[in-house]
């Protein structure tokens with residue numbers, strides 16, 4: 001089974017969805033999320049791994065470069081978004097120190113972090129896993145129960161789906177991908193992260209991203225997307241556009257745990273990963 005077919009099977013999409021013909025609708029009426037189930041993909045189109053990426057997103061109205069929205073560093077702050085610390089404050093000093101750490105120092109800082117109350121309930125911190133020179137970075141929300149026990153992100157059911165999604169893209173955990181969460185400690189009972197926890201933890205993620213310097217960041221789920229992009233825009237509206245975090249292209253998609261429950265959005269996740277693949281390839285071509 002080729003990767004495309006494998007991916008669709010993993011996502012539980014029985015009938016393959018392919019884009020409308022360009023002429024079916026005016027370009028501006030076809031958002032990145034809009035595809036129509038018109039036919040099985042022809043055999044030739046499924047032969048090469050990920051060759052259909054361009055075809056799948058061919059009906060996107062604008063080229064990727066035109067859809068890149070520069071990220072304003074500190075736009076309107078939603079409730080989740082930490083305030084910029086006062087210059088000279090302890091928090092500003094802490095963030096400045098984290099921003100200069102190398103991998104071993106960052107590893108140690110996360111492992112020993114007591115900056116918020118989550119340190120009292122965690123089993124262990126979950127730093128992140130993978131290739132530290134990866135071209136791809138995936139960012140989730142926070143460790144759950146399994147991750148807290150094993151010290152690795154996305155090891156539960158959602159992680160299995162994530163691994164399969166990576167496989168369909170020709171990637172694997174630890175090979176050209178680094179996976180991290182916004183929070184490095186589990187919120188008890190998997191409750192939503194608190195703004196103060198995000199404020200304390202996001203500098204670690206920012207430093208991880210700066211050290212990896214991936215070509216593309218795929219953000220998994222509403223929480224991580226809104227945190228990284230400093231917005232309250234719903235995830236459905238953040239998808240299909242290329243955003244940026246610290247100058248690195250960001251593609252937003254649904255959280256794998258959500259996809260396990262929501263059949264109807266699985267095809268959209270495929271589109272998102274196709275978009276991310278195109279962004280990745282373009283970034284490589286321009287490198």
Ligand code: URA
Pocket residue numbers: 140141142143144147152153154155158181257
């Ligand atoms: N959900 C996340 O967002 N991250 C994990 O590591 C596990 C589940």
